[in-house]
Amino acid sequence: MANLELTLSALKPVVWSIAGSDSGGGAGIQADLATMNDLACHACTVITTLTAQSSVAVNLVEPVSDEMLLAQLDTLLQDLPPKAIKIGLLANQHQIDLLSRWLALDLHDHMKRNGTEVAVILDPVMIASCGDRFDGDESRLDFTPFTGLLTLITPNAFELGELVGRTLDDMSQYHLAAKDLSQLLETNVLAKGGDKGPAWRANAAQDIFVCTRVTACSEMHQHRSFLLSSQRIPSNNNHGTGCTLSSAIASVMASGFVLHDAIAVAKAYVTAGIKHSYPVGEGPGPLSRTGWPNDLNDFPIISSLDDGPSLPSGIKFKAIDERLGLYPVVSQLSQLETLLRAGAKTIQLRIKDAGEPHLEDKIAQAITLGRDYQAKVFINDYWELALKYNAYGVHLGQEDLYDADLNRIADANLALGISSHSYFELLLASQIMPSYIALGHIFPTTTKVMPSAPQGLMKLQHYVNLFKGHYPLVAIGGIDASRIETVKLTGVDDVAVVRAVTESEQPGVAYQALSSAWEQADVSQ
Template identity: 45%
Template sequence: MAELVWTIAGSDSGGGAGVQADVKAMHSFGVQTCTAITALTAQNSLAVEEINAVSSEVLESQLLALEADLKAAVIKIGMLANSTQIQLVAEHLAQYKSRWDNPPVIVFDPVAIASSGDVLTEEDTLDALKKYLLPLVDVITPNTQETQVLTGVYLIGPDAVREAARKLREFGVKSVIIKGGHWDYPSGYCIDYCWSEGEEYWLGNEAIQTPHSHGTGCSFASSVAACLAKGYPIKDAFILAKAYINQGLKLAQRFGEGRGPLAHCGFPENISDFPQVIEPGSWLGDELEFAVSEEFNFAAGFAPIGEELGLYAVVDSVDWVEKCLAEGVKTVQLRIKQADHATLEEDIQCAITLGEKYQGRVFINDHWELSIRHGAYGVHLGQEDLDSANLVAIQQAGLRLGVSTHGFYEMLRAHNYRPSYLAFGAIYPTTTKDMSGQIQGLEKLRHFVPLMRETYPTVAIGGIDLTRAPQVAATGVGSVAVVRAITEAADYKQAIIDLKRATGES
């Protein structure tokens, strides 16, 4: 069953913004869209001639009809033409949140400023927004001008952006995305900010110079709504929406004599359209004055591998390392999670020696200090380890680095460090590790692989067994990692043969 999203917004007779843009953007991400029209605008590429608000009766009839048969996972709010509409919509949203078995996520894009220039500056409209609507909003997506009108904070630097986000949360909004298309700080760059559940995310890319940008705000919020409806975490919705806008700006063209609309080109599949995840120590991080504990050479990256990894065995003992290497598995990871494991250093040293003996690639999970000490081929780290491990020491020691990623944001964050390979997971639920909320599935894997396949060896991991391996391999991923499929097999030697065959490894 397709994910269902409503858009409650104005209609753009010129076709570039409003519900027209919403539907195009949402369909690009594969979700079904329902509409409730708040206003009929008379506009073209040159100007908005009129905004004709629909009556409360007409708006309410649309909402009642949709609720009766087509309940939404996410509701995106665009232009609300007056304070009466704001109160009416807020009343319905409050009912949905209290009555529905699965309350909808509310995404609000305060587009009225961009559309007419004066609607949200009316005091009664601002008051109605803050009193009735914002306490119900899960995600708000204002641009810099809208942020300043709503909060009174002039966005002159990163701290001001954080302060504006804090003020928006004080109105009751749960998560804040502030779009930086009009910020121009640093000069020539577009910086976007997201705050959600105590975490902040910064994205940046060179500003795309085009006059044809009509509908970007509507399309951005609709992309976020679509991704949330598909179950993506907000940090993934944030980065995908930005990539979608970048893609559309590059391909936008003029229709008529004025400003052309954003192009709607489907799910973003080109890595050049994705923004950079801004990290401390990166050039953009330095421009934003992010604190740096240790300088890291992002440009140098880590030692390359030079080929795909093939069948990848993840095991928890030296005995299994040798069994897999002896049967021709060329890539093995020793994953010992117990910090107090009595023979940890000895086991790591032995695994490294076995890799040399069988001319295999042995990666050590987590224990990077011991890996450096004993000259491991490589080390594998999770996302949280990127903050705590000494990446400079790993880089200088010449070790290969593999990084786990769970979604688009983490994939692009890992890409900053130019690792030796990227692992995507968990593809399926697994009993070996709690991956609640991080199951990627084949659909996401099909999107991950084209983005990174030309840059890194790619690995799929998580819940993969012999029956699932052919489907995973069919996505084009370079390597399939297995845990229980070998170590819990009745005949592990035959399991290795069957898995190699299933994944196309000769």
């Protein structure tokens, strides 16, 4: 299978690391460079601090001058503006104040003039893996000048306690502190649980994600708190895990993914890095750089930490062993019958208007037609009617999952298809073991108004690389005859089509032509 990852983007996204130099090579600027380059970004550096550091000690911390710090920022902005910025070690309060002013004035002016958004990820580094503090004995650093300027802050247990000014003894206090910090700095918070602290567990690395507001993301996942739990890898080689995580988040966001996705991918990246880490000195060794994560076992389990809606656990839906084939989605019963007559073996009835006259009769007839033609007919949204008339399956969007009685659907042995538009949604969908997952929308489409942007082929390739073989994967959204072959190059199992069939003067003929093109597309090169 051809890999589209290198061919779909002419330029690597530029990501900045504003951080300190680690002379031992395991953390700081050095770890950020390795991570950003490994995740197919172009890394630029703004060095705030030089450290005399090894795997066992930090012997000297020396900030750069104000002139040098500002010169690096301004020089890069003129020629290599960032898609995302990771901020690490800031040596003193003066550097915090200087950088926050630059972000508020210079970067803001750049974004306004160019109509762009730059993600800013702050890893508030205060202590090295060996246990030495970077800020010496001075009073607690004040990060409030960054209020309203950040996309995400990623404190560990010690740093979170310092930032909120209190001792954290248990998970509820840890969660409350993360929410308080989110309000204080007006930003999203990822409170890390890898280090010893209230979130530490012997068999799991648990992080708390407090989301305020994220663009191009489902409303179901806004203003929420989530627990992201990954397997804990038994290893003493954890030098630079925080730097690696935050720079990976910045890199994934620079590649066009939303914050929720970036956090999930970065956690998987760190897990894989620890699995293959290695010792080089007497202290903790560094992580390996293992490329974009494609092992589902490395990704976190996502659960709700608040009173918002959550999905049931321990549930599984009917498995579909055979391919779905070219999968039409129609809104009219007459078109459904025409396409079944033309040979469609999987089809979806999607009636958008709940006030449609004779809605129940149309759904009942569609299910009967499916039996007559021995086809898989999926009913979109109206799961209760699908249950009543014993449909083959139901298709639900992400928001609809929380309204439907999933246990009843599973108990009735109906197949379940789920729409997903991001890594985060895919991971949530996979946790309830659906019958198939629809990935979209891949290209711009007018059939639905979506909060997410078109996913594109590069993202589709990443999703396929992760989920291929776990569930049948169906690409949907703006797919027509001109795009069949490029979509198939990603390795996705099948495609769903809407306008390419429904807007044709001869839907049956259009279906047969598209189905033939899909089956015969040559992706062997």
